[in-house]
Amino acid sequence: MGQLLAVKDLTVKFALRRSSLTAVNNVSFSLSRGERMGLVGESGAGKSVTGFSLINLISKPGYIDTGSILFEGRELTGLSDEEIRQIRGNRITMIFQDPMMTLNPVLTIGTQMVETLKAHGNISTRKAEAVAIDKLRLVQIPSPEKRLRQYPHEFSGGMRQRIVIAIALLTEPALIIADEPTTALDVTIQAEIMDLLITLCDLSKMGLILITHDLGVVSEVTEKIAVMYAGKIVESGPTRSIISDPSHPYTKGLVKAIPGNIPPGEPLHQIPGMMPTLTDIPAGCSFHPRCEYAGNICTTQIPDLAPVPSRQSNVACHMISGRLAPSDIGSAARRKRQTAIAEELPA
């Protein structure tokens, strides 16, 4: 398996009047051909921005500040708008969250599929329609020839997401970025859509970046995970080891919060507090105000993402055993108490 994508030190900022906000902070990860990765985190962690920035589709005033995106041996940062357009929707395609909103209501499915193929190559309408029908059949849309002439409102939510997937498959991309592809769907359809996506990825050796907050989904379909918090990757590694034995306190909290991990009738686990907004990221480790293990050092020093001894994962935490002298851990108990009090108040 060759290298497909290598993101290195990617920083995405949003320009304000005078200053700027950092939405994605020094993120690095890589993907082999046909490999599947989960980008996990709460809302606002920067996972979607990371995904969109790969194909330079960040909404203004966002911009890639520093870093490199190497895709199929080609550097994507610094490409002209026209050059990146030829890759976007062609070699890298996207699946959006809400299929009710993704398809244009006033254009037929056929138009929306054919135009994609035409944007990326000189192809006749007849041939493009043949490809479209082929892909619709692949995502199990019945009588695709007829469906091609229909408008989005004539399809159910699950079918629309199948169509969106079919559009993502049209150009036989090397990488699909799926931004919460099942979040807006019924639970029964979620599994169907996910299975379909995975089967198709395997079928044509496509890489997948799955952006989601649903650890359950990620654990079923991906080979590796990067957990994001406040714009940074706090833990990354093979899916199995991270889900079964998380190292970072935040990941631990997330794994504990999976409903399946809690006996029926028990209250669900939550991580106290809220993710900080971009304007208000705490000094030191950005997770420390919510962390039950946090010590003095956590409030001042930003932890590096570094390999954990005896594990395959990388973790950005001072409290991982072997990294810190015991004297630094002193006030953990006090901090924990303070956090607990602070959290009680608004509730």
Next chain:
Amino acid sequence: MFAFIIRRVFQALIVMLIISLLGFAIKQSVGDPVREITGISVSAEERDALREKLGLNDPFLVQWVRFLDRAVHGDLGNSFYFKRPAFDVILSKAPATLELVFATALLVILFSVPIGIYAAVRPNAWPARFLMGASIVGVSIPVFLTAILLIYIFSVTLGWLPSFGRGELIEIFPGWKSGFFTWDGLAHLVMPSVALTTIMLPLFIRLVRAEMKEALETEYVKFARAKGLRPSRVLLLHAFKNTLLPVITVGGVQLGILIAFTILTETVFQWKGMGSMFIESIERADTSLTVAYMVFVGFIFVVVNTIVDVIYGLVNPMVRVAGGRS
């Protein structure tokens, strides 16, 4: 789609009934036809006989139905001043107004769409800001003031354009004299249509801009970009086709308003259309003509709106389905 059209036509008929009722009520309460027909020398007995003969003693609703019956056959009564059927008078004046409205609508579409799109795409560029500011000024100045300013500048000071009338006309088919086919006719059309445009254009620029801005924020436009479509296609097909729906709706209503309210512009430029005819009919207490104009404009209004609704159904696939189900 067929059921949808039938429904719209049915609704249009109801609106026409109400308009005719209002018009007829006005005609009934203003003026006495017998006095207008007869001279001073006619005796009271003869008047009563005439009244009975004309059916003016019948109940209101009976008279209204008779009025309707005649109106459907193109008889809206006689104009006292012109001594001709009111409908004929209106028809002879209609081409002037319709040509003025057509030229105005063309100008509005031609300018509002590109300017609106531009202002939506580059909201912070200085030309967009300037145009938005200017549009407020445009919409705030009443049309007669704009018209007089135009006449002062281009007719009085510069002497470039004629200040009144329709100029040289060519009869393109019986009863329709057009100013579109002579240079003189077109020159006469410039200022009236520009004056009328100044009140409509700002509204449409703002409408196109607002709708376009909204469309550009949608997920489907973002997805269209993610598909790697060329920016022009994203803008002009994916975003713009969705802004068309509200623009068509408002456009239809405004087109009707435009036809009905060319009055001021026509008066200032002495444009011999329906608007100036209407004002004159009021001045001459020509009730029949006034009411006939009301009914006629109401009819045009309803027809335009029905056509717009049908076009709307063609652009918006969801309307078609809704119509088909019911």
